[in-house]
Every structure is written in C-alpha cells, then in structure tokens.
Amino acid sequence: MRQVSIYSDEITLGQLLKHADIIGSGGEVKAFLQETKILVNGQPENRRGRKLREGDIVEVEGNGRLVLTRSH
Numbered sequence: 001m002r003q004v005s006i007y008s009d010e011i012t013l014g015q016l017l018k019h020a021d022i023i024g025s026g027g028e029v030k031a032f033l034q035e036t037k038i039l040v041n042g043q044p045e046n047r048r049g050r051k052l053r054e055g056d057i058v059e060v061e062g063n064g065r066l067v068l069t070r071s072h
Helices: 012-017 026-034
Strands: 001-008 011-013 038-040 052-053 057-060 066-070
Touching: 001 012, 011 012, 012 026, 012 057
Parallel strands: 001 066
Antiparallel strands: 011 052, 038 057, 057 066
16 A cells, blocks of 8 residues: 655545656546546545545555555
8 A cells, every 4th residue: 555645635536646646647537537447445436526635545446555644
C-alpha cells in the first residue's frame, strides 16, 4: 500500500490520479476512469470529481492501493 500525501482537506479522484503519477494529464482522466477498475474504500467509483479525504483507500487496477494521508 502506497501512501499519498495531500495538502488540503480533500482532493478529487482525478487530481489524485495526476498527483500520484498514475496518469500524465487531466485530459486523460475521463478515458482512464472508463477503462480502469477503481475502488474507493471498497466501492466501485468512476466519477473524476469524487471527493477524497485523509484515510480513504483507493485501489487502482494495475497500480495497487493508495492511502491518503494529510501533510500539515
């Protein structure tokens, strides 16, 4: 499980995918979400605007698990 630090109270799923270097640009988010199985806290998710917070666990097919931590 890889920890990803966020610097605000929340981040969107699309922003997280860019921040974690899973995708290269925001333009890739929509297609990536349609083609890739993603779970947020064990539930399927495909909305790029899904709000994520510290402690959330995101599983990305082919990229493993990410756990969000808050950097103060």
